[in-house]
Structures are given as structure tokens and as C-alpha cells.
Amino acid sequence: MVYGLLLAFGAVFLTLLVVDTMRLGAPPMPSSARERLAVVALVERRAIELARPVRVLEAGAGWGGLALAIARAHPDFQVVAVEGAVFPLVVCAVRVLLHHLLGGAGLTVLPGDALRADYADVDVVVAFLGPETTAELAARLAQLSHPPQVISVGFAVRGWRQRARIQLRDRWRSEAGLWVFEPGP
Numbered sequence: 550m551v552y553g554l555l556l557a558f559g560a561v562f563l564t565l566l567v568v569d570t571m572r573l574g575a576p577p578m579p580s581s582a583r584e585r586l587a588v589v590a591l592v593e594r595r596a597i598e599l600a601r602p603v604r605v606l607e608a609g610a611g612w613g614g615l616a617l618a619i620a621r622a623h624p625d626f627q628v629v630a631v632e633g634a635v636f637p638l639v640v641c642a643v644r645v646l647l648h649h650l651l652g653g654a655g656l657t658v659l660p661g662d663a664l665r666a667d668y669a670d671v672d673v674v675v676a677f678l679g680p681e682t683t684a685e686l687a688a689r690l691a692q693l694s695h696p697p698q699v700i701s702v703g704f705a706v707r708g709w710r711q712r713a714r715i716q717l718r719d720r721w722r723s724e725a726g727l728w729v730f731e732p733g734p
């Protein structure tokens with residue numbers, strides 16, 4: 550009986566992961582510790598430039614590790630974690646709840662499509678998505694009157710200018726970059 554239930558749960562878990570990955574175009578692969586440190590450093594850079602705590606939206610927060618790293622490093626920042634895949638979203642929401650129960654602050658989780666999120670008051674968008682979704686997100690942000698800057702892990706934001714980058718000393722020589730939209734003449 551227990552074995553059957555575990556098997557059924559495993560099948561539902563795997564099916565939903567595969568379906569969500571195909572639907573959203575990116576698997577819920579968590580960022581590495583080095584990638585998180587690099588993103589936190591780039592978010593800090595933006596806060597120093599603006600001379601105030603920043604509002605961060607993570608587009609595709611997965612299991613929540615990166616959003617938590619930012620919120621733990623800077624409890625005065627407002628961090629919104631948006632995730633569209635069911636299981637990562639549930640885990641992310643539980644971790645955010647625990648964060649608050651343990652006295653943490655500044656972190657909210659929102660279910661849904663990050664491409665349709667409200668970016669009106671956002672200073673920095675953090676994204677570790679596939680190349681196509683990154684391009685779609687950039688196109689959406691470019692339509693705003695004041696597009697937020699984007700910190701992208703692993704992928705270039707095509708058509709935007711890279712202002713800063715942190716090259717990681719990992720086996721893939723991956724990087725995190727801070728990108729700004731500059732409208733053409």
C-alpha cells in the first residue's frame with residue numbers, strides 16, 4: 550500500500566516536472582552557490598547605485614534558493630519570487646513560509662507566468678531561464694516606460710547592453726551579467 554502510494558507520487562512528480570519543463574521551456578535546475586553569490590553581488594551593486602534598498606523580482610524562482618539567498622543577505626530588500634512550475638512552486642512557498650517563521654523578511658512568492666508579472670515598481674529582475682524565455686522577458690520589459698535592469702545567469706540578454714559581469718570559476722566558465730535596456734535612436 551505505502552509502496553504503491555510512493556510509486557504513484559513519484560509518477561505524478563516526474564510527469565508534472567516534464568510537462569512544466571516543456572511548457573515553460575526551462576527545467577527547475579537550481580543555481581549553484583557561486584551563481585547565487587554573483588547574483589547577490591550584482592543586486593548589491595544596483596542598490597549602491599540607487600542609494601536605497603531595491604525591489605527585486607526573480608522570474609522563474611524554481612525551488613527558491615536564489616531568492617532566499619538575496620533575502621537573507623539583504624532583509625531590507627523586497628524580493629518577489631515568481632514561479633510557474635507546480636512542484637518547485639510548492640517547495641519555494643514552503644521555504645518562504647519557513648523563512649518568515651524563523652524571523653526572515655522581505656520575501657514573497659507568487660505563482661504564475663513570469664512573462665505576465667507586474668514589473669511596474671521593480672528595480673532589478675533576476676533570471677536564470679532558457680535563451681528563448683530570456684529573450685521574451687527582455688522584449689516584455691523593453692515595452693515598459695522604465696525598464697528594470699536584468700541580472701541574467703548563464704544567458705545574454707540580446708539587444709541589451711551588458712553593464713557588469715561576474716565570470717564564475719566553475720567548470721562551464723558561466724557568468725552572471727547585469728544588463729540595461731537602451732532604446733535605439
Ligand SMILES: C[S@@+](CC[C@H](N)C(=O)[O-])C[C@H]1O[C@@H](n2cnc3c(N)ncnc32)[C@H](O)[C@@H]1O
Pocket residue numbers: 569573574575576577578579580607608609610611612613614615631632633634637661662663664676677678682
Ligand atoms: C533554471 S531554473 C532556475 C531556478 C532558480 N532561479 C535558481 O536560480 O535556483 C528556471 C526556472 O524558471 C521557471 N520558469 C521558466 N519559465 C517561466 C515562466 N514563464 N514563468 C514562471 N516560471 C518560469 C522554471 O519552471 C524553472 O523552475
